[in-house]
Amino acid sequence: MNPEPLVELRGITRTYGHGDVAFQALRGIDLAIAAGEFVAVMGPSGSGKSTAMNLLGCLDTPSSGAYRFRGIAVEQLDRNQRALLRRRCLGFVFQGFNLLARTTALENVELPLLYRGEPVAERHAAARAALQRVGLAERAGHTPAELSGGQQQRVAIARAIVTNPLLLLADEPTGNLDSQRSHEIMELLVALNREQGITVVMVTHEPDMAAYASRCVHFVDGRVDRDSRQTSCS
């Protein structure tokens, strides 16, 4: 494994509010994730796993502590620099899919490339390739309303991987899907992780989904409670 981790959190805290109403969501997190890992993040509600995901996704900044992404001190970046980092290195998959309504699958998938300023031809080719990769090539012209939940989530995954990200962050990607679709999505994520070497960090409640990961991190009360590298988490 790569000796320098892709992501490194040291003594991260995150406090919301001030004074009496202050709420400490993270109370000192130390975590290193190497390139190529598939990490499942588990823990009860309010344990800080979503806050940690937002920090990892550069959507939020820590109250204290250091976050290194490939050696870059993320906590020192401003809003736009973090946006550029997300654009270049990160992919997001959400529980609620978060596709643009009344917009075709192809247009949804090519959106990140549009923000990167890719020329039309490459944009379309890459978006079609990504849809092909998730098995939805023939659905490119459909809008989210015309797709099933599982298909929508696969479009969302295509959108997340179209930029060849280093890190794919999935926040309960199977939370809104039935069991069979959930397993299909997980197999897709595992394949992306194995075949394309995309590092995946996934929050989940369900142990059988976490079982697909190569490493499992348990959060309790804003701290890392257990961190196990194994083939099955529980």
Added chain:
Amino acid sequence: MLLNALLLALREIRRNLLRSFLTVLGIVIGVAAVITMVTLGNGATRMVAEQISSLGSNLLMVMPGQRLGPGRDSAGAPKFRIGDVEAIRQQVGGLQAVAPQVGSAVTLVAGTQNWSSTVNGTSNEYFTAGNWTLAAGRRFSDDEEQAGKAVCIIGQTVRKELFGSASPLGNSIRVKSFSCEVIGLLAGKGQGGMGQDQDDTVLMPLNTVQRRLTGSLDIGGILVSMRDDADTATVVGQLRGLLRERRKLAANADDNFNVMDTKQIAETLSGTIGTMTALLGAVAAVSLLVGGIGIMNIMLVSVTERTREIGIRLAIGALEQEVLLQFLIEAVVLSAFGGLVGIALALLACLGLATLMGMPFLFNPGINLTAFAFSAAIGVVFGYFPARRAARLDPIEALRHE
């Protein structure tokens, strides 16, 4: 980045066609109203100016009586005589033509046709003073003027009523007890500044009218045409002095005649119409402003409605200024498009209304450009605040928004 933002904005407009259409409607109506008002106002001003100038430029009309209009008795004031006309011609400087005028309402008969019109007894100088030209035939000869021969020059309306489209030259018209020969046809002038038909007229030598129709030596009025370089105030001053002297008025007595300046009438009328145009334009501008507020309203609602979408865009790496630009372009494209449709609508409305009201249609590039620039500016101004609000959203909050 600009191109991308434009593409995104256009996709967004296409996604919400009905909403976009309703948003644009306010701007369309505002722009169309402003342009229509101003264009029609300009047309009306031009029409009045043309009508007044068709009377003759730098023209003074001298009438007996203390004041024009009702409420003053002008019957007591002495009329003018031909001697007054001669005196003005000789003693007042800066004049181009001085023409006497004696009007008489008559019934004209030619063959089986008859027509009521006004005979105007005057001299050849009337052509210069009244800005008339001949369409056919000739002016009066000296002999005809001196001897008061039975000859006449008729206007287009009289020609049409009595002779149809045939040439009237050489034909006779019976006026009261005598018959007179048509020697000329005036070129048409159309409607006058007060709405009267200027072409409904018959010109005869002054002597003919005085001897055969009115039976007196009185002259109803004098048309005085000034040279272009003449100063109106000076000429009017000289004219009044001369006439007061000839009419033996005491120093403290009021004038028993008055001098009307057509240029001044034209300016007054144009000024009034200009004020009306400005007023209507201002009302229309308010509706344009309301249209702009409509755009802001829709954009603000749309920011709230699309909070989650903005969150998605920010999460996948859209920069703050890219979101700002997209929303701004959406607003500008909508309002600029509304401006264009408004201009097209205004042109149609102006063409239709100008034809309907018999006014000239003056395409005014200035007001069209101004209205378009204004509508685009409305897009920028009223689009900016919603756009900034969208761009500054916290992506985490925005994604959580339902």
